[in-house]
Amino acid sequence: MQTQEVGKSPKKRKVGHKKGSKTKKKLKMLQGNGEEKVRINQKMKKLFRKRVRDYNSDDDDDSAPVIEDVSGQLNDKKEVSDGHSSDEERENHGDVGEENEVSEDDEIVIQPGITKFTEGCKAFRMAFKKITKTSVSDDVLGPVLSAHKKLVVEKLAEEDVKRKVKGEAKKEKHLVGEKGHAKPANFLDLYEKFLIGVATKGDFQFPMCIAGLSVVKLFNAVNKSQNAQKGLNPSRSNDAKAIRKQRKEAFFSELGNTSQFTRAPAKIAASTGPADGEGPAWAPLRDNYMLTNSMLKDWDKMPDTRVADDFGMPADSSSDDD
Amino acid sequence: MARFRNKKRKDFVKPVVKKQQPSVDHITGDKIPKSFVFSRGKMPGSLRQLQMDLRKLMLPYTALKLKEKKRNNLKDYLNVAGPMGVTHFLILSKTETAPYLRVARTPQGPTLTFKVHEYSLAVDIAQSQLRPRCPQDLFKNAPLIVLSGFGTGEQHLKLTTIMFQNIFPAIDINTVKLSSCQRIVLLNYNKETKLIDFRHYSIRLQPVGVSRRIRKFVQNHQVPDLRRLQDVSDFVTKAGYGSESEMDDEAATVSLPSDLGRVNRASTKSAVKLQEIGPRMTLQLIKIEEGLCSGGVIFSEYGNGDEKSKQDAREENNEEEEEEEMEET
Incomplete structure (x- = not known):
């Protein structure tokens, strides 16, 4: 897949970043990371980088695309959601946008040493065109997997409830402790x-x-x-x-x-x-x-x-x- | 080795000069009552503060820095109380409904259990006042106690009065110095509500018939502001505002046997002013037990049936014990 993509002419490039991200998706799938995509901290990044390096170890790759790989994760997700359903779930919009941009220059990089489909495959092309044509409604949060979204919402709600319960319990305890405690009035009654x-x-x-x-x-x-x-x-x-x-x-x-x-x-x-x-x-x-x-x-x-x-x-x- | 170490250590120990509080009043020869104020069970912050306030109130014959541990039980306190000559326990505890205050005589009892309907800390009271007052030697002497409204003739109230009268050292009228009477604890029994109001005031004396300005002048030693006056004599003759309105009635004035500070002379009359220093409590007498937090119930607020059943239970217990003893023998 990747090889084919890369092999496509500059014309393809115009079609957009989606393709590039598509390739990343593949990568990601291979990485098989079950982590929450939202949190990409330094440590995770490192880990991903290492994994990618390992994966691409055959190729004499430069580091740039690899980094992109890591950050491009969100895009992959987006792609998937595109394919799956049109109900878009958004998480952090800003992140997604950034990632898109990044992945754009991502596809400029052509990885050397990859075999190309010299003629190309029409079926693939058609498929991709179809996919890219589907309009994505620009939600605030950007496309997110629906299942994941539900999970997040659930978690947030749960946390909220938990916090509320905790707060109430604390308040109650305090009230019980303060029982009978009366502050006197400022004047002499x-x-x-x-x-x-x-x-x-x-x-x-x-x-x-x-x-x-x-x-x-x-x-x-x-x-x-x-x-x-x-x-x-x-x-x-x-x-x-x-x-x-x-x-x-x-x-x-x-x-x-x-x-x-x-x-x-x-x-x-x-x-x-x-x-x-x-x-x-x-x-x-x-x-x-x-x-x-x-x-x-x-x-x-x-x-x-x-x-x-x-x-x-x-x-x-x-x-x-x- | 160990022996050497011990010797060394002994050298390091600084001989602590303990200022032993007299256990007997030198003048009257009466035993001075001493007290412990502590709490049972886990207490929220405000109640711990109340405990501290009560300790301050019981000064000087109390353990201000009494350290309690979770595993301390009543017996521990009792064991310490004996050698230290502690005669009274004030025990704070708390249930879900309300805090409770138990006042007990050691070592035999009786124990009075009060439900604390409402309480305010000394801090709260100081906050509510415009000018909270706390002279340095306020807590150097034991407070006076005034019991009011207890004369209804009921037995348990009599016991309460005796208890509280004996909780503070007695005063000998012939030798007492009025300058040592700085505080007063008031217990006022309200017949209708059956509640006891517990208040703690500081006593202040003010000369009567002197305008506020002059009083302040004598007290503060500060040069008064004479800008608005025509003549120096105005300062004396012109009455300051506000001073007359708060002039007290006859009943609150006393004449002193000797001078009290610079301001209150024996020759002049002085007005007695009380200012609350807290803590403040509204108590309800719930139960009186014979022993120290144990023993037969002499009085119970919540009905006699309860009491009877308890007594029955006790008797039964006794019988059982007797039977057991019989069996053992």
């Missing part, structure tokens, strides 16, 4: 204001509840108790007594409204109460107590703080201590 009020001033809606403790109340209580002991010298026994009394009074007056408190904390207080006198858990009795204590001057307040108890404790719970 009424409820937040109410909560801040509760924290600062205590709860006025339920004045009898534990909410008696709030920042303001605590500060005031601290102020009262600490102010009361200012003028007194705790080292004198008289003053110490007075301090104790004052503290208790101040404390209860401030937190007195929490006397509704529950029984459970009372239990805690009761359990700590007896520790007043002898408790080994009591800080001053520990070995390192004096060494680590930075507030030595307050040593005499120890028993008292027991009675007045801590802030978190209810008022009435400690009242039974004295």
